[in-house]
Amino acid sequence: MTSSDSTLPRTAVPDGITDPVASARAELKAALAAIEVKGNVPRRLEKASQRGAAKARAFADRNPAGAVAAAVGIAAVTGGLVWAIARAIAR
Missing domain, CATH: 1.10.287 (Helix Hairpins)
Known part of the structure; x- marks a missing residue:
């Protein structure tokens, strides 16, 4: 992890991911975090x-x-x- 990764919110996908598998994992992780944030009433x-x-x-x-x-x-x-x-x- 770089120092810029710590400033991103949990629901954001970091830029610069070129590997499609890593990109899909990052998108899934961000989507699940967004669902948790939105759904945790x-x-x-x-x-x-x-x-x-x-x-x-x-x-x-x-x-x-x-x-x-x-x-x-x-x-x-x-x-x-x-x-x-x-x-x-x-x-």
């Missing part, structure tokens, strides 16, 4: 929730009053939805 959800939590922390650091207002608003909407669903089920 729990990992994607974990990364998305980590990004969201980081954004929420940054927002709370910049604007504490806005963060409190957002939390109260989210709680009110969630409570309203739970109440509406419970009422619909009770009828």
Whole structure:
């Protein structure tokens, strides 16, 4: 492996492969990596929730009053939805 290989993403096929067998293997390896990245929903959800939590922390650091207002608003909407669903089920 060269130093440039370490900068390529797992889903990329390196340039300069002249051997057809090595090229096919590299393409297959990249395709399988892309399928794994795209199909691994729990990992994607974990990364998305980590990004969201980081954004929420940054927002709370910049604007504490806005963060409190957002939390109260989210709680009110969630409570309203739970109440509406419970009422619909009770009828």
